[in-house]
Amino acid sequence: MIYRALGASGLCASQLGFGAMRLPMVGEGEQARVNRDLAIPMIHRAFAGGVNYIDTAVGYCNQDSQRAVGEALVGWRDKIIVSTKNPDYDEDERAWWTNLENSLQRLRVDSIDLYNHHGISWQKYTEAVAPRLSRWMQRARDQGLIKHIGASFHDDDAALRRLVDTGYVDVITLQFNLLDRKLEAGITYAHERGIGIIVMGPVGGGRLGVRNPVFEALIPGVKKVPELALRFVLSNPHVSVALSGMSTLAQVEENLAIASAPVSLTEDDSHQIRAHLARLQQMADVYCTGCRYCLPCEQGVDIPSVFENYNLGRVYGLWEHARRRYRALLDEKKGADFCSECGQCEDKCPQHIPIRAQLKEAHAALTAP
Numbered sequence: 001m002i003y004r005a006l007g008a009s010g011l012c013a014s015q016l017g018f019g020a021m022r023l024p025m026v027g028e029g030e031q032a033r034v035n036r037d038l039a040i041p042m043i044h045r046a047f048a049g050g051v052n053y054i055d056t057a058v059g060y061c062n063q064d065s066q067r068a069v070g071e072a073l074v075g076w077r078d079k080i081i082v083s084t085k086n087p088d089y090d091e092d093e094r095a096w097w098t099n100l101e102n103s104l105q106r107l108r109v110d111s112i113d114l115y116n117h118h119g120i121s122w123q124k125y126t127e128a129v130a131p132r133l134s135r136w137m138q139r140a141r142d143q144g145l146i147k148h149i150g151a152s153f154h155d156d157d158a159a160l161r162r163l164v165d166t167g168y169v170d171v172i173t174l175q176f177n178l179l180d181r182k183l184e185a186g187i188t189y190a191h192e193r194g195i196g197i198i199v200m201g202p203v204g205g206g207r208l209g210v211r212n213p214v215f216e217a218l219i220p221g222v223k224k225v226p227e228l229a230l231r232f233v234l235s236n237p238h239v240s241v242a243l244s245g246m247s248t249l250a251q252v253e254e255n256l257a258i259a260s261a262p263v264s265l266t267e268d269d270s271h272q273i274r275a276h277l278a279r280l281q282q283m284a285d286v287y288c289t290g291c292r293y294c295l296p297c298e299q300g301v302d303i304p305s306v307f308e309n310y311n312l313g314r315v316y317g318l319w320e321h322a323r324r325r326y327r328a329l330l331d332e333k334k335g336a337d338f339c340s341e342c343g344q345c346e347d348k349c350p351q352h353i354p355i356r357a358q359l360k361e362a363h364a365a366l367t368a369p
Contacts, residue, residue: 001014001015001016001049001050001051001052001256001259001260002014002015002259002260002261003015003052004239004240004241005196005240006081006170006171006196006240006241007170007171007190007191007194007195007196007197007240008170008194008195008196009148009170009171009196011081011113011114011148011196013052013053013081013196013240013241014050014051014052014053014241014259015234015239015240015241015242015259016046016050016051016053016241016242016244016255016256016258016259017051017053017054017055017198017241017242017243017244018043018046018051018053018054018055018243018244018246019055019200019243019244019245019246020043020054020055020056020060020061020065020068020069020245021055021056021057021060021061021065021245022061022245022246022247023035023038023039023042023060023061023065023068023247024038024039024042024247024248025061025062030062032061032062033061033062033064034061034064034065034067034068036068036071038249039068039072040068040071040072041249042246042248042249042252043068043069043072044072044076045249045252045253045256046246046252046256047072047076047079047080049252049256049260050256050259050260051256051259052079052080052081053080053081053083053198053241053243054069054072054073054080054081054082054083055083055084055173055198055200055243056069056083056084056085056107057084057085057087057118058084058085058086058087058099058102058103058118059087066084066102066103066106066107067106069082069107070106070107070108070109071108073107073108073109074108077108077109081113081114082107082109082112082113082114083112083113083114083115083116083150083173083198084103084107084112084114084115084116085115085116085117085118085152086099086100086103086115086116086117086118087099087118087119088133089117089124089127089128089129089133090128091132093132093136096133096136097136097140100112100115100140100145100146104145110144110145111144111145111146111147112145112146112147113146113147113148114146114147114148114149114150114170114171115137115140115146115147115148115149115150116149116150116151116152116171116173117129117133117137117150117151117152118152119152119154120151120152120153120154120155120163121153121154121155121159122155122159122162122163125163125166125168129168130166130168134168137149148170148171149168149169149170149171150169150170150171150172150173150196150198151163151169151171151172151173152172152173152174152200153172153173153174154174154175156182156183157182157183157185157186160172160174160183160186160187160189160190161186161189161190164186164189164190164193164195165193169195170195170196171195171196171197171198171240172190172195172196172197172198173198173199173200173243174187174197174198174199174200175199175200175201176199176201176202176233176236176239177199177201177202177203177229177232177233178228178229178232178273178277179316180201181277184236187236187238187239188238190238191237191238191239192238196240196241197238197239197240197241198239198240198241198243199233199239199241199242199243200243201243202229202230202232202233202242202243202244203225203226203229203230203244224254226254227254227258228273230242230244230255230258230259231258231261232270232273234258234259235269235270242259288303288304288307288308288311288351288353289351290304290307290308291304291350292304293348293349293350294345294346294348294349294355295345297339297344297345298340298342298344299338299339299340299342300333300334300338301334301335301336301338301339301359302329302332302334302335303345303355303359305329305334306326306329306334306335306336306359306362306363306366307358307362309322309323309325309326309329309362309366310322310358310361310362310365310366312325313365313366314365322366323366323367323368326366326367330367335363336359336360336362336363336366337363339356339359339360341356343356
């Protein structure tokens with residue numbers, strides 16, 4: 001296993017982290033719980049393979065993830081960096097502390113190594129964290145209940161830089177993968193200022209976890225797209241940990257093998273991937289740049305979303321994911337089949353796309369079996 005400094009926190013983390021969000025479950029619906037017989041051996045195998053970072057949250061796995069992680073930590077606690085999150089942004093201080101107390105109890109720990117604001121944005125920081133939650137966080141740290149302050153981040157690159165400039169957090173967990181590089185400059189900015197960067201979703205929330213002819217065999221020796229996706233994230237020297245939500249023992253073994261390699265991708269490999277992504281983006285922009293000038297549609301068709309899903313399949317080869325997303329549009333009656341062919345959208349399109357014809361093509365492709 002390869003280890004990296006977690007910013008200026010003083011922690012040294014395995015470059016592969018265990019995301020305890022997709023643990024195997026048993027039971028149905030709200031009664032489903034983590035299957036301990038499968039999950040705990042998986043976590044222990046990851047620990048034995050050198051993974052020393054595990055991340056969970058209050059709501060994961062029907063609110064059972066923290067308990068399962070706590071059980072898995074028995075006998076391993078002093079070797080593992082434990083990360084969890086507080087989702088509370090309200091004004092009720094007692095509720096915030098109750099979340100922390102519950103997490104300590106469920107995880108069976110006296111102190112949490114990295115305690116995160118769950119799903120922070122710049123608006124949440126300015127309206128809730130800066131005026132009150134930061135004081136509670138700092139008090140918890142002073143009391144030794146937590147060791148470092150972090151945040152899982154959901155906002156744009158400008159907001160990321162502003163958050164870094166506050167000097168408040170030690171570590172930020174954020175999205176970054178082959179298909180989503182909008183925070184790449186901010187990641188570099190954060191790293192240069194001593195902030196540890198944890199990447200969630202290195203395989204694009206499952207989008208890059210399936211067979212994909214567009215990316216397969218792009219780099220010699222890398223045959224599987226999930227491996228390419230994970231290596232791409234780990235090839236960024238400004239990333240401390242790639243957090244993988246593993247749900248099977250086979251995934252654990254595969255990820256351990258990848259993360260144990262001294263070199264994730266060569267500089268030439270990274271350049272080739274980025275050049276390929278740039279070509280794909282140019283191809284996608286030929287069809288639709290997502291400017292949204294075509295809206296509103298009188299029939300309620302979400303034209304940019306239809307084309308975005310079509311591009312996921314046609315350009316990136318992600319047909320399974322694209323069709324699943326398109327079904328949601330159909331359920332909301334925003335799919336291409338509601339087009340009345342009035343042509344008003346084409347009059348407003350700065351690219352002069354034949355929208356009516358392409359909507360028909362998109363609908364046929366996205367509803368194909």
